[in-house]
Amino acid sequence: MSVGGSSLAGIQPNASLVGDDITGRLKRATDESKLVKGLLIGTSLGFLTLVLFVPLVAIFAEALRKGIGVFLASFTNHAALSAIWLTVLTSAICVPLNVVFGLASAWAITKFQFRGKSALITLIDLPFAVSPVISGLIFVLLFGMQGLLGPWLRGHDIQIIFAAPGIVLATLFVTFPFVARELIPLMQEQGTDEELAAVSLGASGWQTFWRVTLPNVKWALLYGVILCNARAMGEFGAVSVVSGHIRGQTNTLPLHVEILYNEYNFAAAFAVASLLALLAILTLAAKTVVEWRVRREYAQALEPTGAEE
Amino acid sequence: MSTSRTTRTILPGFGLTMGYTVLYLSLVVLIPLGALVLKSGSLGWHGFWAAAWNPRVIASYELTFFTSFVSALINAFFGLIVAWTLVRYTLPGKSFIDAVIDLPFALPTAVSGIALTAVYAQNGWFGRYLEPLGIRVAFTPLGIIVALTFIGLPFVVRTLQPAIEEIDRETEEAAASLGANRWQTFWRVILPTILPALLTGFALSFARALGEYGSVVFISGNMPMKTEITSLLIITKLEQYDYAGATAIATMMLVASFVLLFAINLLQWWNGRKFRGAV
Structure with a gap:
């Protein structure tokens, strides 16, 4: 230039x-x-x-202030290991669910015309407008002891709030839009020409999806997954509300950091925090690499039609 | 984009994907949010106001709005300079700096919170030098502003970057050849062009700050009436099993953020950019 x-x-x-x-x-x-x-x-x-x-x-x-021994010891106890496990588990449940939803909603929204489309897109973005604490609160109001379904759940001996299911639900809510909002604009840009060609050549819906649509959006999908995973593993406010903060049971890594910190166990708190910071740095690196691939997918989407608008 | 889609499409899967979308959206988002509305409605007018509008709650609203506003202003000012530097100048390690701008998005808020406290607390990295100057950051509203500035920065920078990239350099040249100096060109030509983006970034940063919890609680000290933000107050009410109080306050905050969201959408429409926006 x-x-x-x-x-x-x-x-x-x-x-x-x-x-x-x-x-x-x-x-x-x-x-x-x-x-x-x-x-x-x-x-x-x-x-x-x-x-x-x-x-x-x-x-x-701060993590390494008291030496590498203390640093490593912060990860080898039961509480830390179970926090790592619950964090990984939560993400392993939430990311695939939101990927399936992201693909399904993007297919419905971008490949078909229907009324209320922009309202639907607004609703999908809704969780971004809800603050973390309120995102947790709504599940307490629904499933908590005094919640709407509380008495019924207690009768059937099902615990959601102050237990792992509550953590998964709250995380699902806050990470809900990530994949969909990466896919929808791109697929909108790509239009339906390629899919229509595939279907008219005799491909089934699944074949069209797997062989045409998915390869076209794979980088944007990966981008969404990276962002979704980072938030799923790092969410604090929403999870804090629904977790019982029970050490070794309902603690995710960010909650474990908080507990250690509030107990003035700073070295361990920062050690665990450094693990999450490392994850954040990896996320940023992956994001940077994938970002220009996504831009190429956009460029290709604009190319065949030639004219803009 | 140009395909006319007035005719019925032959693509399959609308029923399945639309059905799944609506079902999943309802289960994960709409029904839980409905619980808040339902609970809020069950409080009755008087109950609601008593819980949502008493001195301690009002103090938290004032603090939250004030600190959010100031931090968004700080971000608008410095974010503009950062975005300008990143777009217009060449400097070593630029792509690294550019990537790190997103750190507040990627870093769990609890981690940001304890990191900022370690730096700005009385005996912290910077705090120990600020203390003799009479500046206390941690456990004061200033600490809350620092945390909210950290959280909100990427919104301003990421909204401004594409806007600055899109400035037509020839307009700047035209202004210059008509005799404008650089300052006049900035003030009369550049700023009006990027103003919608700047305001959008400001509003996004402000909206995010209003609901922020994790990065603030460690540095704020959480004293009722003084450094207690609204998000924290909601949690306090919940811990006391005061579901009604928590719900009323949460409803107020939710309404505030929806109003802001609406304003942001208007701004973005003004901005003319359809798909960009901070995550």
């Missing part, structure tokens, strides 16, 4: 005498001076350092 050159090229032959002056003036007015530029870059980096970089480094530094 040689911006600036394009329009200048037109002027310069006519104004060769004053060319340098115009170039200089335009440069001054379309680029910041060195001083301003330096100031802006300095402010940016300074702000990011104070708000992002130092806190990130602090997690690992």
Whole structure:
């Protein structure tokens, strides 16, 4: 992108005498001076350092403060291991369920015309507008002791709140839109031409889905899965409300961090936190790699039709 | 995009996928949210107001809105500078910095909370140098603002980046050749162009801050009337088995965030961008 050159090229032959002056003036007015530029870059980096970089480094530094022995010991006890297990389990349930939903809803919304489509899309995005604590609260109101279904559940000896099912439900709610909202815009852009071609050539619905649609959206799907998994493993507020905070039973990793921290066991709290921070860094790395693949899927979706709008 | 879809499509699977979508949406999202509405309705007008509008709750609303607003302002200001730097300048490690902007999205809020506390507490990395200057961050509203700034930053940067990329450089050149200096060009040409994106980023950051819990509770100190945010108050009510109180306050917050969501949609429509937006 040689911006600036394009329009200048037109002027310069006519104004060769004053060319340098115009170039200089335009440069001054379309680029910041060195001083301003330096100031802006300095402010940016300074702000990011104070708000992002130092806190990130602090997690690992605090985790290793009492030595590698204490660090490792933070993971080898029953409470930590069971928190890891419950976190992985929750994500292993929520991500596939939301993938199936994401694919189904994207197929229905983008391959067919029906009334109330935009209302449906708004409803799918709804959990993003609900704060974490309220996301947990609604399940307490539904399944808690005094909840709507509470007496019935107690009668049948089923426990949802303060137990693993509540954690899974709350996580399902907060991660609900992630996959769908990555797929819907892309599939909307891709239209139905390829699927229609496949079906008219005799492919069944499943074959069309597996061989045409899925390969076309695989990177966007993976992107959605990465985001969904990160949130599923890291959700704190919603899970905190529905979990009984029972050590070794209903603790996920973020809740385990909170308990350790509140017990002033800072080294262990930061050790467990560093595991989650590592997961976040991996998520960012994977996200960066997958992001440009998704952009290519968009570019390909726009290509065959040629004209925009 | 140009295919006319007025005719009936031959693609299969509408009934199955639509049915599943509606069923799953109802089970996971609509019915649980309905429980909140139902419970809220059962409180009666007086019960609802008594729970949702008393001094301690009002203090939490004021604190939550004030700190969210200030942090969104801080993010709008610095986020604009960060986005500008990332789009317009070349600097070493830019793609790394760009990726790290999303850290607050990826990092579990509890981890952000204890990390920020470690840095800004009285004896923390920065806190120990701020304390002699008379600046206390942790366990004050300032600490809440720091946490909310951390959480909200990516919303502003990610909304602004594409808007700055799309600025037509030729308009800037036109302004310049008509005699505008850089500051005038920024103020009269660039800022009006990116204003919708800036406002959207501000609103998204503000909305996220209103409901934030995890990153705030560790640094805020949680003193009723002073540093108790609304999300925390809801949890406190729940722990006391005051379901009515928790529900009433939650309903107020939910209404506030829906109003904001509506405003954000209007802004995004103004912005003319259909699919971009922070996660």
